[in-house]
Amino acid sequence: MQRQRVRVFAPATVSNVGPGFDVLGFALHRPGDWVEAEASDRPGVELLEVTGDGGALPVDARRNAAGVAARRLWRQARGGRPAGLRMRLQKGTPLASGLGSSGASAAAGAMAANQLLECPLPLETLVACAMDGERAACGSAHADNVAPSLAGGIVLIRSYRPLELVQLPVPDGLFVAVVHPHCRVSTGEARARLAGRAFPLPDIVANAGNLAALVAALYRGDLELLGRAIEDRLVEPVRAAMIPAYDAVRRAARDEGALACAVSGSGPSMFAVADAHDAAAAAASAMRRAFRAGASLASDAWVGPISRRGAAPVD
Numbered sequence: 001m002q003r004q005r006v007r008v009f010a011p012a013t014v015s016n017v018g019p020g021f022d023v024l025g026f027a028l029h030r031p032g033d034w035v036e037a038e039a040s041d042r043p044g045v046e047l048l049e050v051t052g053d054g055g056a057l058p059v060d061a062r063r064n065a066a067g068v069a070a071r072r073l074w075r076q077a078r079g080g081r082p083a084g085l086r087m088r089l090q091k092g093t094p095l096a097s098g099l100g101s102s103g104a105s106a107a108a109g110a111m112a113a114n115q116l117l118e119c120p121l122p123l124e125t126l127v128a129c130a131m132d133g134e135r136a137a138c139g140s141a142h143a144d145n146v147a148p149s150l151a152g153g154i155v156l157i158r159s160y161r162p163l164e165l166v167q168l169p170v171p172d173g174l175f176v177a178v179v180h181p182h183c184r185v186s187t188g189e190a191r192a193r194l195a196g197r198a199f200p201l202p203d204i205v206a207n208a209g210n211l212a213a214l215v216a217a218l219y220r221g222d223l224e225l226l227g228r229a230i231e232d233r234l235v236e237p238v239r240a241a242m243i244p245a246y247d248a249v250r251r252a253a254r255d256e257g258a259l260a261c262a263v264s265g266s267g268p269s270m271f272a273v274a275d276a277h278d279a280a281a282a283a284a285s286a287m288r289r290a291f292r293a294g295a296s297l298a299s300d301a302w303v304g305p306i307s308r309r310g311a312a313p314v315d
């Protein structure tokens, strides 16, 4: 029977993951965004309400990441019934946090529309629709947030044209600490810092080595190698000055035994990886103290394994 209503949760994500600028990301269990959508006789996609954003986001399906993604999906699934959908977006992911906030909204919008149409479209199409939402929100259609938010787990974007996604294994025993300091970094501005920049060949070589080693580490379940591989010599050094207390936070995580610590997406959130839940929790506490001591910033933290579950209907 045709679904008349659906509520979808789409997880926040950590993208770049060190050396994988725009090509690597993984899903968190929390936070995330919810989209509730219902069938409507009125043609097209309407966004009725956005909550949890403090009024910062447009309540207009043509400009909001969730609405843009749902609209494209609705158009693409031609001949779909019902005629339209009405949706409500509930933000749980902090804005401009580096946790894929617009990506989670876009993923939830695309998934909700697909569910109402009885899932006619495959994952790659949902990702392409959500990339449109990402572009509407921050000016760039990168997929390293929307792909893991939709697919769950760790996703590599092998190619953008054509879009080719590679799901990577999530090793057992890998725990992540994510700390979000209460300040904002605009992804658009963070990307503008990279425009027209030339990178030295030795740094490109180092990143190629790290990204390849990171993939090998995931397949081998070699967490020590994974820790060594989460190091970006290209983008993160350019953006580090945008992250308050960047050096102190990294040091704090490493001093607590984290295997690696890096910027999540375009920041200001940072993430650390560890081989035990307790170690990840200790790293999160140390990172929070460092944000407080080094930049007078309060923060939130999430600790746990990578989520293997992507955007999906919830009760």
Ligand code: HSE
Residues within 6 Å of the ligand: 015, 016, 021, 022, 023, 098, 100, 142, 144, 145, 187, 190, 191, 265, 266
């Ligand atoms: N790969 C993107 C960037 C993620 O670093 O700009 C931001 O959402």
